[in-house]
Amino acid sequence: LQQKAHQTVLEINLNALVHNLNTFRKLLRAETKIMVMVKAFSYGSGDVEIAQLLQHQNVDYLAVAVADEGVQLRNAGITIPIVVMNPEHDSFQNIIDFNLEPNIYSFQLLQEFVKALEEFGLSNFPIHIKIDTGMNRLGLKTEKEVEEVITFIKNNKHLKVSSVFSHLAGSDEPELDDFTQEQFKRFADLSALIENSFPYKIDKHILNSAGIERFPQHQMNMVRLGIGLYGISQTGLALQQISTLKTTVSQVKTVNTNETVGYNRNGKIKQQSRVAVVPMGYADGINRRLGNGLGSAFVNGQEARIIGNICMDMLMLDITNLEVNPGDKVEIFGPNISISKVAQLLETIPYEILTGISQRVKRVYLQE
Amino acid sequence: LQQKAHQTVLEINLNALVHNLNTFRKLLRAETKIMVMVKAFSYGSGDVEIAQLLQHQNVDYLAVAVADEGVQLRNAGITIPIVVMNPEHDSFQNIIDFNLEPNIYSFQLLQEFVKALEEFGLSNFPIHIKIDTGMNRLGLKTEKEVEEVITFIKNNKHLKVSSVFSHLAGSDEPELDDFTQEQFKRFADLSALIENSFPYKIDKHILNSAGIERFPQHQMNMVRLGIGLYGISQTGLALQQISTLKTTVSQVKTVNTNETVGYNRNGKIKQQSRVAVVPMGYADGINRRLGNGLGSAFVNGQEARIIGNICMDMLMLDITNLEVNPGDKVEIFGPNISISKVAQLLETIPYEILTGISQRVKRVYLQE
Ligand SMILES: Cc1ncc(COP(=O)(O)O)c(CN[C@H](C)C(=O)O)c1O
Ligand SMILES: Cc1ncc(COP(=O)(O)O)c(CN[C@H](C)C(=O)O)c1O
Numbered sequence: 001l002q003q004k005a006h007q008t009v010l011e012i013n014l015n016a017l018v019h020n021l022n023t024f025r026k027l028l029r030a031e032t033k034i035m036v037m038v039k040a041f042s043y044g045s046g047d048v049e050i051a052q053l054l055q056h057q058n059v060d061y062l063a064v065a066v067a068d069e070g071v072q073l074r075n076a077g078i079t080i081p082i083v084v085m086n087p088e089h090d091s092f093q094n095i096i097d098f099n100l101e102p103n104i105y106s107f108q109l110l111q112e113f114v115k116a117l118e119e120f121g122l123s124n125f126p127i128h129i130k131i132d133t134g135m136n137r138l139g140l141k142t143e144k145e146v147e148e149v150i151t152f153i154k155n156n157k158h159l160k161v162s163s164v165f166s167h168l169a170g171s172d173e174p175e176l177d178d179f180t181q182e183q184f185k186r187f188a189d190l191s192a193l194i195e196n197s198f199p200y201k202i203d204k205h206i207l208n209s210a211g212i213e214r215f216p217q218h219q220m221n222m223v224r225l226g227i228g229l230y231g232i233s234q235t236g237l238a239l240q241q242i243s244t245l246k247t248t249v250s251q252v253k254t255v256n257t258n259e260t261v262g263y264n265r266n267g268k269i270k271q272q273s274r275v276a277v278v279p280m281g282y283a284d285g286i287n288r289r290l291g292n293g294l295g296s297a298f299v300n301g302q303e304a305r306i307i308g309n310i311c312m313d314m315l316m317l318d319i320t321n322l323e324v325n326p327g328d329k330v331e332i333f334g335p336n337i338s339i340s341k342v343a344q345l346l347e348t349i350p351y352e353i354l355t356g357i358s359q360r361v362k363r364v365y366l367q368e
Numbered sequence: 369l370q371q372k373a374h375q376t377v378l379e380i381n382l383n384a385l386v387h388n389l390n391t392f393r394k395l396l397r398a399e400t401k402i403m404v405m406v407k408a409f410s411y412g413s414g415d416v417e418i419a420q421l422l423q424h425q426n427v428d429y430l431a432v433a434v435a436d437e438g439v440q441l442r443n444a445g446i447t448i449p450i451v452v453m454n455p456e457h458d459s460f461q462n463i464i465d466f467n468l469e470p471n472i473y474s475f476q477l478l479q480e481f482v483k484a485l486e487e488f489g490l491s492n493f494p495i496h497i498k499i500d501t502g503m504n505r506l507g508l509k510t511e512k513e514v515e516e517v518i519t520f521i522k523n524n525k526h527l528k529v530s531s532v533f534s535h536l537a538g539s540d541e542p543e544l545d546d547f548t549q550e551q552f553k554r555f556a557d558l559s560a561l562i563e564n565s566f567p568y569k570i571d572k573h574i575l576n577s578a579g580i581e582r583f584p585q586h587q588m589n590m591v592r593l594g595i596g597l598y599g600i601s602q603t604g605l606a607l608q609q610i611s612t613l614k615t616t617v618s619q620v621k622t623v624n625t626n627e628t629v630g631y632n633r634n635g636k637i638k639q640q641s642r643v644a645v646v647p648m649g650y651a652d653g654i655n656r657r658l659g660n661g662l663g664s665a666f667v668n669g670q671e672a673r674i675i676g677n678i679c680m681d682m683l684m685l686d687i688t689n690l691e692v693n694p695g696d697k698v699e700i701f702g703p704n705i706s707i708s709k710v711a712q713l714l715e716t717i718p719y720e721i722l723t724g725i726s727q728r729v730k731r732v733y734l735q736e
Contacts, residue, residue, distance in 0.1 A: 040651035065681035283408035313433035355651035
């Protein structure tokens with residue numbers, strides 16, 4: 001039996017990803033380090049394959065949200081530094097065993113982590129200190145908090161400060177530029193306290209993707225690249241979309257005027273219609289709100305609206321005026337329906353569309 | 369280093385699940401077979417552990433959406449019959465190799481599948497024929513389509529019809545009861561054609577969870593249990609909620625009146641406030657729409673609203689009037705915040721909340 005290629009996949013174009021990486025590199029000085037956010041399954045694009053590619057492309061750091069994600073990468077042979085953004089207490093053992101580097105965002109976390117290092121008799125363990133310059137998310141917020149951390153680390157052989165960093169709350173929003181400038185200023189002040197307290201060199205970084213696009217003068221000696229790598233620019237930078245979510249039609253049927261489509265009879269028709277049943281649903285990450293006419297898919301060169309409620313593993317397309325047969329290709333998003341458009345329909349951001357594609361959807365990688 | 373229990377988990381109470389199974393069993397005749405829907409990672413509750421429990425509880429069938437899900441269960445040692453609802457062409461090999469049973473929903477699929485069986489020289493392979501009685505989703509819709517399939521199978525040694533089934537579009541909606549009765553009638557007519565065409569016994573089934581609750585007289589000799597097992601009843605049946613999504617507070621901070629919380633400065637405050645940073649976000653499956661005050665979490669005996677935009681891996685809670693410290697437990701849903709309530713806030717169904725919890729969230733199982 002001829003093994004056919006998978007029909008329902010999220011296809012990731014690795015050439016496009018490299019193009020995007022290089023596009024950002026061109027905005028940066030050659031010596032500026034790049035940390036790439038591969039958290040959340042590389043924004044849905046797959047963890048191991050993306051990390052391998054990035055390691056091959058000589059990025060300097062990878063960043064994950066939780067230690068488990070880092071362990072997965074280490075187990076797959078990734079050797080470059082990996083920062084853990086949310087180092088929960090229960091993950092200290094893994095952080096140490098797998099040579100991951102924690103984001104130290106509070107004095108309490110610092111003390112707890114050092115206790116773990118002491119038990120292991122480890123010294124010079126690399127940490128990254130996060131400064132909260134206005135997000136009110138993780139990070140040291142006041143000068144007092146920063147000083148407390150400095151004093152503690154100075155008297156401690158277990159740690160080495162690899163970098164100090166902060167995160168911008170609205171780097172993509174011109175209306176927030178005054179605030180962004182305040183964040184830069186605050187970061188300069190607080191990071192200098194740390195920098196000047198230790199004899200060795202400490203990296204500094206604050207820019208995310210939109211930050212790199214709009215404020216390259218603040219690249220310092222490292223940046224943290226996320227959504228841009230995955231093909232989304234908020235400033236019109238010439239990035240390539242890397243992902244296509246696609247499947248094939250399972251069945252085509254005629255719907256008569258007295259009939260309805262799908263659950264709760266919500267798929268109403270005005271005239272005799274034809275629908276295509278498509279084997280993807282909300283459990284694959286297609287938001288149920290896209291049902292009942294809001295969303296569409298691209299099939300045989302045309303857009304077809306989703307009719308009725310989206311099911312867990314299926315959805316139905318209104319193909320009344322289209323020539324469609326079982327086996328025909330269906331694009332949920334990709335070259336014809338952009339991720340940004342889907343995000344707009346759902347009044348959310350492309351990030352959520354990308355990270356929402358569930359693990360049931362097989363990722364396949366294209367590379368020339 | 370003391371290995372602590374995972375802090376961010378979806379906790380599944382297997383005793384509650386067994387309670388729910390038994391509650392449905394009591395509505396059925398002792399000899400009625402039960403097929404349990406474990407598709408979509410058992411509605412988010414985990415595939416292998418749930419399937420093992422169900423096998424131990426002697427359910428008759430498991431059902432998955434796609435063959436890969438079935439392969440996973442077979443690899444974990446599940447031996448009871450598994451039906452594949454969307455047998456895509458590219459999965460025939462796996463269906464055959466792993467002894468899965470396809471849902472045959474069209475004549476075309478039947479022909480293609482038989483061709484695969486011929487190549488393998490297999491006979492009496494069990495299949496399940498789906499009749500479309502009004503969903504306009506997968507299934508044979510017309511008498512002609514049913515007759516065509518019967519004739520083909522009669523002349524074919526490769527197949528054995530294990531069951532014939534259909535699915536209700538609105539079993540939980542009293543306003544649709546007339547339509548549901550039409551579906552029962554249509555199923556009786558079309559399934560009889562199949563039943564009477566073969567010398568052996570063929571199972572028949574049409575009821576899902578709400579169907580079992582509201583129309584037990586139509587149980588025939590099999591039912592297909594889904595959401596009810598996972599603790600959601602649409603009729604007030606005394607089911608137990610099986611899952612709790614929980615984590616712990618990472619950091620607590622004071623927000624001054626001129627400040628904001630989170631991305632885009634969307635988290636506005638009226639007075640000096642306190643926020644708790646919580647390490648779960650939309651990449652874990654917490655819908656971003658719950659941000660900016662719509663959703664809440666339960667912490668230290670009280671509800672705290674989500675303030676600002678939900679981030680990919682974090683969210684912030686307004687704890688201005690609460691006593692909260694790092695490490696304190698946070699419930700996103702569970703005993704204090706029902707899944708149905710979250711679904712209601714999001715104008716969706718509990719199914720989507722459950723299947724939306726991403727694989728990054730570790731599932732842990734409680735059983736006494
Ligand atoms: C600390 C940190 N640095 C860098 C990035 C990259 O941002 P971008 O993808 O916009 O380039 C993120 C992403 N954050 C996600 C989006 C979040 O926390 O919601 C981040 O949390
Ligand atoms: C064919 C079939 N049978 C039985 C069930 C169980 O339904 P319930 O969970 O309501 O008991 C489902 C679930 N369907 C999901 C919900 C869907 O396709 O959207 C189903 O597709």
